[in-house]
Amino acid sequence: MALTDGARRFLDERRFAVLATINADGSPQQTVMWFQLRGDSIMMNTAAGRLKALNVRRDPRVSICVEDEYRYVSIAGRVVVIDDHDTTQADIYSLARRYNPDFKDGDYPGFATERRLTLLMSIDKAVINGLD
Numbered sequence: 064m065a066l067t068d069g070a071r072r073f074l075d076e077r078r079f080a081v082l083a084t085i086n087a088d089g090s091p092q093q094t095v096m097w098f099q100l101r102g103d104s105i106m107m108n109t110a111a112g113r114l115k116a117l118n119v120r121r122d123p124r125v126s127i128c129v130e131d132e133y134r135y136v137s138i139a140g141r142v143v144v145i146d147d148h149d150t151t152q153a154d155i156y157s158l159a160r161r162y163n164p165d166f167k168d169g170d171y172p173g174f175a176t177e178r179r180l181t182l183l184m185s186i187d188k189a190v191i192n193g194l195d
Contacts, residue, residue, distance in 0.1 A: 065103070066186065069195035070136050073129070074100040077162060080127040082107065082182075084118035092118055097158040098127065105138065105184040108155040110177045111146075120144055125184060134193035140185035151179035 066074070080098040083091050094115050099106045105127060109116050119125060123141040145151060155174050160166045 066100075066136075066189055067191060067195050070189065070191045071100065073131075073134065073136055073194050074098075074105075078129050078131065080105070080107070080129045082115060083126045083128075084115045085122045085124060086114075086118060087121065096127070097162050098129075099158060099161055101183075103186055105140070105186065106154060106158075107182040107184065108151060108158055109180055109182060111180050112178075116144070116180050116182075119182060125182075127184070135191075136194070137190040138184070138186050138188070140187040143183045143185075145181040145183060148178075151181045154181045155179050 080096045082094050082096045082098075084094075086092050092114055096107045096109075119142040123143070124139075125142050126137065126139040128135060128137045145154075152174070155171075156166075159171055159174070163170065
């Protein structure tokens with residue numbers, strides 16, 4: 064699904080997404096996430112072993128909501144998990160620079176020692192409110 068120009072501008076601003084995944088018992092699990100719009104996908108990154116990572120490996124259906132009061136973009140899609148060290152490290156540092164404009168090499172030393180996963184989310188359905 065194509066996002067509107069207004070939705071793309073909104074998502075390009077530094078905001079947080081709430082990622083919803085599906086627990087093994089079918090209940091929702093939500094997490095506040097750093098994200099980055101990449102073309103027609105949403106890129107997120109997490110440490111391996113976290114509940115959201117386990118959930119998306121079992122069931123790739125997810126949604127995110129990015130809001131600013133009554134303006135929001137809600138997206139449903141599927142996640143592909145990328146488990147390549149060089150890619151996941153580049154992605155987490157790309158996110159760190161997006162969310163911390165003062166980022167410099169050596170910040171967030173834990174990222175270098177963690178096994179990271181990139182979550183690449185398709186944009187299958189979008190609900191856009193208050194934009195354009």
